[in-house]
Amino acid sequence: MYRLAKLIVGPLLHLLFQPWIRGAENIPDEGPAILASNHLAVIDSVFLPLMSKREITFVGKADYFTGTGFKGWLTKHFMQSVGVIPMDRSGGKASQVALEKGLEVLKRGELFGIYPEGTRSPDGRLYRGKTGIARLALESGAPIIPVAMVGTNKSQPIGKRLPRPERIGVIVGEPLDFSRYAGMENDRFALRSITDEVMYSLMLLSGQEYVDEYAANVKKRLEAEKKSAKEPEKETVQK
Structure with missing residues (x-):
């Protein structure tokens, strides 16, 4: 299904968005690898696999698979066709299930894509990574290969359902080897060191400003501020 979707949709996407890739040789021709990408838009999960010769299995928020109506059906089947695994972002055991599926992908010698930030950037900046990728x-x-998506946020800003034609780029960095931390998967300091090194590499590749805070926390704060700003307006209308 993955190859069929790429074969059918690929030519149209190339025509509309003229995507480019730099550093494609850093993706191994065979064997397992983790592709760690910044996350600017929903279409990141479309264009990275499109520009890779090998199939990439990604994790995506579970909401993509639970929508209703025709749009929900279409989104679900498209995400399945490009190899996206639903991930419950509530944390704990729910998120662990998705990571275990990722481990199965890697054990099969395949490529696994993950967004260390855990969610899309709310403002185009690069945020603190979660340590699941290190574990x-x-x-x-498997080695971690940093990948910077370029221009997807211009093509599909937050709140826009459909992307508009904009040139989209993919920059693939050199593989990062963390074998020196072997056997330390339960050491939180080792996990944080690995994750921070990955985020530093992403910052250099993408040119994004780095913020040492989780993007999910920033989103919650922005939503709370937006909600509180609406409350005085509601009170004014009632008066």
């Missing part, structure tokens, strides 16, 4: 690397022994 995945240590448990699988």
Whole structure:
């Protein structure tokens, strides 16, 4: 299904968005690897696999698979066709299930894509990474390959359902080897060190400003501020 979707949709996407890739040679022709990408838009999960010769299995928020109506059906089947695994972002055991599926992908010698930030950037900046990627690397022994998506947020700003034609780029960095941390998958300091090194590499590749805070927390704060700003307006109308 993955190859069929790429074959059918690929030519149209190339025509509309003229995507480019730099550093494609850093993606191995065979064997497991973790592709760690910044996350600017929903279409990141479309264009990175499009520009890779090998199939990439990604994790995506569970909401993509639970929508209703025709749009929900279409989104679900498209995400399945490009190899996206639903991930419950509530944390704990729910998120662990998705990471375990990722480990299965790597054990099969395949490529696994993950967004260390855990969610899309709310403002185009790069945010603190979650340590699940480090645990995945240590448990699988697979290298982490940093990948910077460029221009997807211009094509599909937050709140826009459909992307508009804009040139989209993919910059693939050199593989990062963390074998020196072997056997330390339960050491939180090792996990944080690995994750921070990955985020530093992403910052250099993407040119994004780095913020040492979780993007999910920033989103919650922005939503709370937006909600509180509406409350005085509501009170004014009632008066």
